[in-house]
Amino acid sequence: MPSSPHQPSSQPPGPATIADVARMAGVSTATVSRALRDHPYVAATTKRKVLDAVARLRYVANPHASRLASGNTGTIGLIAPVLTSWYTSELVAGVEEVLSDADHDLLIGSASTRQRESMFRGDIQFRQRVDGIILVDVFCSEEGAVRLSTLGVPVVVLGERLHSVTSVAVDNAVGAALVADHLVDRGHHRIAMIGGQSHIDVAHNVPTERDAGFVGALRARGLDLDPTMRADGGFTIAGGRAALHRLLDSPTPPSAVFSMSDEMAFGALQALRERGMAPGRDLAVVGFDDHPVAESVGLTTVRQAVREIGRTGARLMVESLDGDAPVRHVAAPLELVVRESSGS
Amino acid sequence: MPSSPHQPSSQPPGPATIADVARMAGVSTATVSRALRDHPYVAATTKRKVLDAVARLRYVANPHASRLASGNTGTIGLIAPVLTSWYTSELVAGVEEVLSDADHDLLIGSASTRQRESMFRGDIQFRQRVDGIILVDVFCSEEGAVRLSTLGVPVVVLGERLHSVTSVAVDNAVGAALVADHLVDRGHHRIAMIGGQSHIDVAHNVPTERDAGFVGALRARGLDLDPTMRADGGFTIAGGRAALHRLLDSPTPPSAVFSMSDEMAFGALQALRERGMAPGRDLAVVGFDDHPVAESVGLTTVRQAVREIGRTGARLMVESLDGDAPVRHVAAPLELVVRESSGS
DNA sequence: CTGAAAGCGCTTACAG
DNA sequence: CTGAAAGCGCTTACAG
Numbered sequence: 001m002p003s004s005p006h007q008p009s010s011q012p013p014g015p016a017t018i019a020d021v022a023r024m025a026g027v028s029t030a031t032v033s034r035a036l037r038d039h040p041y042v043a044a045t046t047k048r049k050v051l052d053a054v055a056r057l058r059y060v061a062n063p064h065a066s067r068l069a070s071g072n073t074g075t076i077g078l079i080a081p082v083l084t085s086w087y088t089s090e091l092v093a094g095v096e097e098v099l100s101d102a103d104h105d106l107l108i109g110s111a112s113t114r115q116r117e118s119m120f121r122g123d124i125q126f127r128q129r130v131d132g133i134i135l136v137d138v139f140c141s142e143e144g145a146v147r148l149s150t151l152g153v154p155v156v157v158l159g160e161r162l163h164s165v166t167s168v169a170v171d172n173a174v175g176a177a178l179v180a181d182h183l184v185d186r187g188h189h190r191i192a193m194i195g196g197q198s199h200i201d202v203a204h205n206v207p208t209e210r211d212a213g214f215v216g217a218l219r220a221r222g223l224d225l226d227p228t229m230r231a232d233g234g235f236t237i238a239g240g241r242a243a244l245h246r247l248l249d250s251p252t253p254p255s256a257v258f259s260m261s262d263e264m265a266f267g268a269l270q271a272l273r274e275r276g277m278a279p280g281r282d283l284a285v286v287g288f289d290d291h292p293v294a295e296s297v298g299l300t301t302v303r304q305a306v307r308e309i310g311r312t313g314a315r316l317m318v319e320s321l322d323g324d325a326p327v328r329h330v331a332a333p334l335e336l337v338v339r340e341s342s343g344s
Numbered sequence: 345m346p347s348s349p350h351q352p353s354s355q356p357p358g359p360a361t362i363a364d365v366a367r368m369a370g371v372s373t374a375t376v377s378r379a380l381r382d383h384p385y386v387a388a389t390t391k392r393k394v395l396d397a398v399a400r401l402r403y404v405a406n407p408h409a410s411r412l413a414s415g416n417t418g419t420i421g422l423i424a425p426v427l428t429s430w431y432t433s434e435l436v437a438g439v440e441e442v443l444s445d446a447d448h449d450l451l452i453g454s455a456s457t458r459q460r461e462s463m464f465r466g467d468i469q470f471r472q473r474v475d476g477i478i479l480v481d482v483f484c485s486e487e488g489a490v491r492l493s494t495l496g497v498p499v500v501v502l503g504e505r506l507h508s509v510t511s512v513a514v515d516n517a518v519g520a521a522l523v524a525d526h527l528v529d530r531g532h533h534r535i536a537m538i539g540g541q542s543h544i545d546v547a548h549n550v551p552t553e554r555d556a557g558f559v560g561a562l563r564a565r566g567l568d569l570d571p572t573m574r575a576d577g578g579f580t581i582a583g584g585r586a587a588l589h590r591l592l593d594s595p596t597p598p599s600a601v602f603s604m605s606d607e608m609a610f611g612a613l614q615a616l617r618e619r620g621m622a623p624g625r626d627l628a629v630v631g632f633d634d635h636p637v638a639e640s641v642g643l644t645t646v647r648q649a650v651r652e653i654g655r656t657g658a659r660l661m662v663e664s665l666d667g668d669a670p671v672r673h674v675a676a677p678l679e680l681v682v683r684e685s686s687g688s
Numbered sequence: 689c690t691g692a693a694a695g696c697g698c699t700t701a702c703a704g
Numbered sequence: 705c706t707g708a709a710a711g712c713g714c715t716t717a718c719a720g
Binding site for chain 1: 696
Binding site: 027042043046067068069070 | 713
């Protein structure tokens, strides 16, 4: 008979196991394990033999077995209210980048309200499945953070400044103040603001902080924000459009508007177009985020380095996993980007 | 001594195990396992006792142990070139939605080129970690698909029509033809096209198919696409902007332009603005995708139900996992959405 | 319908 | 520096 195209059969079926490697290298499975995990005290020659066998067998450790035996899950859980917004996906990409470099899986929990609540009871899809939890844009406040700490794994919160838990966030009040100053500098007196309670149903820190920062900065310049100049845009494009229409229907319409997100600002620009008005000329419009589309529509906005926030958060998480990590807060940078919409 | 605030101690430390449940319910661990996995032939009363104990102990099976013992990973791997584009994140959200309903984890592989290549060698981060693989927008062609099938797990490809592997995709040629017909119907003769080789470095089916569909439809209406009216926009906003500037610098500029993506169209609109020209009036612009921002800038475009493509793909994957699933292709719907940019 | 027992593939004290 | 062995927490034939 002609020889079969397959190997004679020292090759066991299915993926190679650590025992296969041990056999081929002529050592114990314990040694293979140590050699592979860069455990100290493995003779150089031994290590070489092991790595050799690993390469020949194309061995990859079964992660479930490793995790069961070691008690480490090798994965970080991430919870965010909405995953498809530009902001969130950019943030998550930053997290993923760092985590994959550190050889950690990322397990994403879609956070419907129900799940976010149960999260606080420590009773989540993440039980026994993650070594750490990253919260994105989930308003959890100090009490929530404290409860989270009881889960027994490190927690990093992104988008909210906290004391009891490591966090990274921009200073929303400062960002909003940049906008207020810019508009006042441009000579505006009648200024409107489009905010909202965001896409989530719980109280959220972002609109509150931006509101406070904006109003405070105006006041410092001797201006008050007329209550009728506050509109809710729900943090959506459609909401921003409707909000601006309402504001412009006022008997004394504004000459400038601060939209708490670029997406609401896009809606505002649409409303302007519908009225035959031009941004920058008939109304100054300023957003917040520096969404990729902002430049192409000439929108003045406050840029936040979103991906970098994600990266930083992931790095802090990895440090926590390694042990030596005090709770701390990192403030992410913010920068006013002036374009035509505020009258360049 | 006052009694400690902790339970007397029938409560073992750490999360409850299946043995704890078995003990409390007075059955074997085998029975607990069966009761929990809806195995047939478990007495109703027994099942009740087990579920009771589970609830009292707040037991959740350790997934690593389950996976090691059963050989099922309970997770689906997904590979996509870029995760942050609107298109991809929307698609992934659709996948996640269905998968989480089916109790599957989603493991996302960031697909740098290197990784995509090694993927084809079956030698990836997904080894022993996933029960199935979903490919998003990775041009893999029939040969690639065949090689993928050898990985031993079901594969579903999204964004490309394939025969050897289950796939779901829009008909790009048909979509582009819708645009061509629309522009010709509007009376345009000098028509340009902004395409590109996408963000990825490998040959991709999308631009090729849209190109062919567009050119074919024009020809059917008796028009040729002037070679100088083809510009590469690289599927980015900036690229689209530069491309339109080039086209408009032509001695005989176009009266209409088809941009193969909405994002490139946003760049084109920016270029128009920079020249003091208005979309719809001075130049008809049509995109492809129906990106959320498209409506607010009044962009005529071809809408694809992106999230639904993701959902469908995930459903097909779940079916494959359940066994009975022939290889098949599902065509996703496409629809021309007319707005002001093409002169309404 | 149920239990005893083997086994999944690793890791890690423990003892050289 | 290395090995024998126990153990991680489940699942699943196998035998009632």
